[in-house]
Amino acid sequence: MLRLARLARAQATASPSTKAFSTTSVTMKKAAPSTPARKTKIAFKVLREQTKTKKPGMTHLEFKDAVGALGFEKMAADLSALELNKLSFEHLAALKAQVTRYDAKVEPKLKTLGSFKKLQHHELFQNPVSLVSENTLRLAQELIAKLDSTASKDNRICLVGPNGVGKSTLLTQAKALALAQHEDVVLLHIDNGVNLVNGSSDYIFNQKSGKYQQPMLTKRWIYKLRQVNEEVFKKMKLTRDISFQSNRVDYNLKKNVNTVYELLLHNHDFGKFAPTSAFAFFVDELVAHSKNFPVLFSIDNFNGITDYSQTKYHHPDFSHIHLSEFEMGDFVLKVTGGALSFAKGGVLLAKTSDFGQHRSTLDVALGIEEYDPYSKKKFLDVEVANTLKQNGSIKPFEVKTWTKDESKELLKFYQDAGVLFVNDYKTKESNQTAKEILEEKAAVRAGKLEQHEFDPVRHFDRIVNNQYTISGGNPAHLLKASAFIF
Amino acid sequence: MAVHIFGKHVKHNSLVSHGLKKAIFGIGYHTAERICAKVGLYPQMRMNQLSEPQIMDLNKEVSEMMVEGQLKQKINNDIQLKRDTGSYAGYRHANSLPVRGQGTRSNGQTAKRLNKIPRYKI
Structure with a gap:
């Protein structure tokens, strides 16, 4: 091989006709033109419409966020043909085990308050719907009916139950029922309690009140409340004079002349990054008016607040700020503990199972779990638990799973609305029991039944049995099992 | 876009604590949270939400700490001291070997990469 290579190289150098290939710039250089070339117009440039470049996907969000964000409810089937009943307090007993819609006036209010959550998958329908279950009737009796007659400290309930059993939905129904029962009810709703303590809002210390304020959080909350309770706040006359400056304009609101709505509309101190007493003034007004205007104070994911009472915020010396050191946190603790009571009203809380089960502050406060003196402060805040236990304690309300009839009703509604996922009809023998196969064959042989005849009622019953067994009457599991294809 | 803290570019949409940790030598997550x-x-504040006075406050806090060049110089000096006194640790530093008794049969590649005198170029 080496010899052959040498021979080939010798031949290459010896032959005069072959030239060595060179890559030097001299040889590769293009010859320069002798005269400069004229610019010639080849053709007219065709103007084309500029089109936007398409993005690769519909959204960058994950499935559970995407289905909520893409606005599928606009494309969903119209439910008006189904003629759903409105959720009303008066006819609640008649609506038992029925799928209901929310009143057209109430629905936007609930939306503003953040009552419809993404994992409830309301995008399946054009408008949110809910089923009146046994739980709804019980809650209406125990809380909503008493709104007009009882002080809020004596009317405190916390919804507890396993994941997906319908606590948040029940909370939403309660608000809708309260609005249906009383025209002048004030809704104070916090859609996610964790937002108070998870370090997502700015904070500033108010020397006067000795509390930390959260301007961003308070401003957003007040804005929501103003939108939802506009009609009620317009009826509430101020009980004290107040002066403030906003957008370089001086406002002097007079008692018995101006309203709470005007206060919330013009006063921008709630969101100002400076110490202010606006929130305290607003609370005082609510308390003063609660004789005529019942207040329903509701919090979803309440254990997000109590179980994380050592918040993610820090003092300048890096120690954690306790929940009670915040203006909003203190307000929540006082109302839920009964230290601050509305003359008429109620407190409705809902627990979530999203947080660690070893955090037991709320469970101890509700009496579900026994007090463990050896428990770490991180997992059990005795001060908070004792605060909640004051004034007769909060009543736990066990939200029960649905009965088979309730589940059937919901599935029937899903079928009518066209969202029920139906498997292949059980012409496949694998979907039938041995007994059913034999019976069907015998019936075909006897001429009673045509082969593979479709029996929709029987098939629907089979679906109900199947889904109810899978879900165990848990609405969230029922929804997953019946409307989602994996 | 970037926000400039202590002469460093910090990504505009990062959390303030995370940005400080990533950008400045000598500041870890805990120190950043303390600052x-x-x-x-607030804990979930992002770099692009900082106001001018807040940036100045951050700069002031960071400048009072031993970070970046000062810290690197101190580490270099400490290692050099060990070398000068003829200690075993100084010898291991100088020879790009693990200092704290680790084996070198199959590992020790980090020490090989990092241990040298001076450790940091300033």
Whole structure:
């Protein structure tokens, strides 16, 4: 091989006709033109419409966020043909085990308050719907009916139950029922309690009140409340004079002349990054008016607040700020503990199972779990638990799973609305029991039944049995099992 | 877009604590959180939400700490001292070997990469 290579190289150098290939710039250089070339117009440039470049996907969000964000409810089937009943307090007993819609006036209010959550998958329908279950009737009796007659400290309930059993939905129904029962009810709703303590809002210390304020959080909350309770706040006359400056304009609101709505509309101190007493003034007004205007104070994911009472915020010396050191946190603790009571009203809380089960502050406060003196402060805040236990304690309300009839009703509604996922009809023998196969064959042989005849009622019953067994009457599991294809 | 803290570019949409940790030598996550608490920034605040006075406060806090060049110089000096006194640790540093008794049969590649005198170029 080496010899052959040498021979080939010798031949290459010896032959005069072959030239060595060179890559030097001299040889590769293009010859320069002798005269400069004229610019010639080849053709007219065709103007084309500029089109936007398409993005690769519909959204960058994950499935559970995407289905909520893409606005599928606009494309969903119209439910008006189904003629759903409105959720009303008066006819609640008649609506038992029925799928209901929310009143057209109430629905936007609930939306503003953040009552419809993404994992409830309301995008399946054009408008949110809910089923009146046994739980709804019980809650209406125990809380909503008493709104007009009882002080809020004596009317405190916390919804507890396993994941997906319908606590948040029940909370939403309660608000809708309260609005249906009383025209002048004030809704104070916090859609996610964790937002108070998870370090997502700015904070500033108010020397006067000795509390930390959260301007961003308070401003957003007040804005929501103003939108939802506009009609009620317009009826509430101020009980004290107040002066403030906003957008370089001086406002002097007079008692018995101006309203709470005007206060919330013009006063921008709630969101100002400076110490202010606006929130305290607003609370005082609510308390003063609660004789005529019942207040329903509701919090979803309440254990997000109590179980994380050592918040993610820090003092300048890096120690954690306790929940009670915040203006909003203190307000929540006082109302839920009964230290601050509305003359008429109620407190409705809902627990979530999203947080660690070893955090037991709320469970101890509700009496579900026994007090463990050896428990770490991180997992059990005795001060908070004792605060909640004051004034007769909060009543736990066990939200029960649905009965088979309730589940059937919901599935029937899903079928009518066209969202029920139906498997292949059980012409496949694998979907039938041995007994059913034999019976069907015998019936075909006897001429009673045509082969593979479709029996929709029987098939629907089979679906109900199947889904109810899978879900165990848990609405969230029922929804997953019946409307989602994996 | 970037926000400039202590002469460093910090990504505009990062959390303040995370940005400080990533950008400045000598500041870890815990120290960054301490600085934020001292200045009064909320935990989930992002770099692009900082106001001018807050940036100045951050700069002031960071400049009072031993970070970046000062810290690197101190580490270099400490290692050099070990070398000068003829200690075993100084010898291991100088020879790019693990200092704290680790084996070198199959590992020790980090020490090989990092241990040298001076450790940091300033």
